Amino acid sequence: MSWLFSLPTEVVFGEGSAAELPGHIERLGRKALLVTDAGLLDQPFLRKLREQVEWVDVFAEVQPNPTVANVDELAARAAGAAGAEVLVAVGGGSVMDCAKAAAALVCNEGESIRPYHSEGARLNGARLPLIAVPTTAGTGSEVTPFAVLNDERKGIKGPMAHPSLYPTRAVVDPDLSASMPRGVTACTGLDALSHALEGYWSRHHQPICDLFAIEAGQRIFAALPKALENPGDRTARAEMAYAALLAGMAFQLPKNAMVHACSFPLSNRYHLPHGAACAFTLAAAVRFNAPVLGGRLETFAAACGFADVEGMAQAIRTLQRQGGLPCTLAEAGIALADIPGLVAESFHPLMANNPREVTPPDLERLYRSLALYGTSPQFPPEMSGAGPGAPL
Numbered sequence: 001m002s003w004l005f006s007l008p009t010e011v012v013f014g015e016g017s018a019a020e021l022p023g024h025i026e027r028l029g030r031k032a033l034l035v036t037d038a039g040l041l042d043q044p045f046l047r048k049l050r051e052q053v054e055w056v057d058v059f060a061e062v063q064p065n066p067t068v069a070n071v072d073e074l075a076a077r078a079a080g081a082a083g084a085e086v087l088v089a090v091g092g093g094s095v096m097d098c099a100k101a102a103a104a105l106v107c108n109e110g111e112s113i114r115p116y117h118s119e120g121a122r123l124n125g126a127r128l129p130l131i132a133v134p135t136t137a138g139t140g141s142e143v144t145p146f147a148v149l150n151d152e153r154k155g156i157k158g159p160m161a162h163p164s165l166y167p168t169r170a171v172v173d174p175d176l177s178a179s180m181p182r183g184v185t186a187c188t189g190l191d192a193l194s195h196a197l198e199g200y201w202s203r204h205h206q207p208i209c210d211l212f213a214i215e216a217g218q219r220i221f222a223a224l225p226k227a228l229e230n231p232g233d234r235t236a237r238a239e240m241a242y243a244a245l246l247a248g249m250a251f252q253l254p255k256n257a258m259v260h261a262c263s264f265p266l267s268n269r270y271h272l273p274h275g276a277a278c279a280f281t282l283a284a285a286v287r288f289n290a291p292v293l294g295g296r297l298e299t300f301a302a303a304c305g306f307a308d309v310e311g312m313a314q315a316i317r318t319l320q321r322q323g324g325l326p327c328t329l330a331e332a333g334i335a336l337a338d339i340p341g342l343v344a345e346s347f348h349p350l351m352a353n354n355p356r357e358v359t360p361p362d363l364e365r366l367y368r369s370l371a372l373y374g375t376s377p378q379f380p381p382e383m384s385g386a387g388p389g390a391p392l
């Protein structure tokens with residue numbers, strides 16, 4: 001057994017902890033710039049925060065699936081007249097990723113993040129201090145060294161990774177997530193579950209991250225149905241915020257695998273939100289990977305209260321249904337004729353992290369199996385058995 005664990009981000013967790021943000025900010029710099037998105041500006045917690053702190057600027061132009069142009073514009077604003085000393089990102093993964101990349105760009109050569117995102121340029125390690133305040137319970141971006149950016153000019157969405165992308169501090173206040181609509185709750189919750197499972201089955205998995213992953217999985221399977229059923233369930237929201245944080249810690253070193261590799265073209269081509277794109281192949285990936293994991297996925301499933309791995313796969317499909325997420329090719333807007341193109345674009349480097357080698361015919365079979373799944377929340381019998389043509 002040989003491994004390295006580290007997490008440079010300081011984490012503060014608790015209901016109401018956002019009230020302490022002015023103190024956290026003061027300790028990191030005098031000139032603070034708030035980063036958020038337009039949809040959040042009117043949330044009561046943001047109105048309050050805007051009054052509590054004397055911001056040098058407020059950047060609310062982050063788009064869902066943040067773009068290279070968003071990052072470049074934010075970095076220019078932070079480095080320009082504002083002369084920001086600290087960035088405070090209040091929002092979901094989109095806001096946090098945009099702020100993380102911009103905080104680094106300000107301290108690096110050049111005016112665009114593009115060379116660092118997709119052209120092999122290496123960040124120098126310097127960045128502005130950054131506080132990440134998640135308002136969704138999903139990405140774990142508050143504790144990861146990744147920023148997922150969409151380069152519209154090149155037509156690619158993908159992650160960049162560097163230790164300087166870890167936020168300085170994460171302030172996780174579960175109460176901020178209570179206003180998420182049901183679809184966002186479902187997407188982000190299943191994104192967190194994908195992180196737990198992918199971190200756990202990654203070729204680079206390690207014991208401490210495994211613990212986080214199992215703990216996250218247990219909490220998500222128990223709390224996500226409750227948060228979907230009753231958005232005001234404060235306990236379920238707290239469990240989900242904690243689980244998403246744990247899941248972020250579970251994959252930040254081992255990294256993701258086939259589910260996230262497949263998610264990029266699903267988001268690029270069919271505009272599925274990130275969590276819906278991950279959820280789309282998650283149950284199939286559970287079935288595909290289980291046989292090579294030497295009983296580890298059975299352990300994970302049992303810890304989450306399932307009789308077997310198949311029970312866990314079915315529960316994932318049920319959660320997708322409960323959250324109103326697409327489960328079939330037709331529901332995702334994917335034609336059977338699109339499958340070869342989709343498969344060809346799915347071989348992102350993260351695929352190499354998958355514990356079982358994935359070939360193009362494997363993925364074709366996986367996508368074809370998703371054509372079969374009907375609208376019933378019950379898993380159809382032809383999907384659950386072994387035998388010729390059995391789904392992945």
Ligand SMILES: NC(=O)c1ccc[n+]([C@@H]2O[C@H](COP(=O)([O-])OP(=O)(O)OC[C@H]3O[C@@H](n4cnc5c(N)ncnc54)[C@H](O)[C@@H]3O)[C@@H](O)[C@H]2O)c1
Pocket residue numbers: 037038039040063064065066091092093094095097135136138139140141144145146147148176177178179180181184187188191274275
């Ligand atoms: N850096 C990482 O480690 C990492 C990991 C996974 C995903 N990601 C990336 O994160 C992005 C997705 O982030 P996300 O899933 O958190 O969604 P998001 O940040 O794109 O937000 C989705 C929508 O929900 C709204 N919203 C957020 N919080 C809300 C709240 N409390 N109440 C009401 N509305 C709210 C936002 O305004 C937005 O319209 C994707 O680009 C994905 O690739 C990054």
Ligand SMILES: [Fe+2]
Pocket residue numbers: 139191194195260274278
């Ligand atoms: Fe993700």
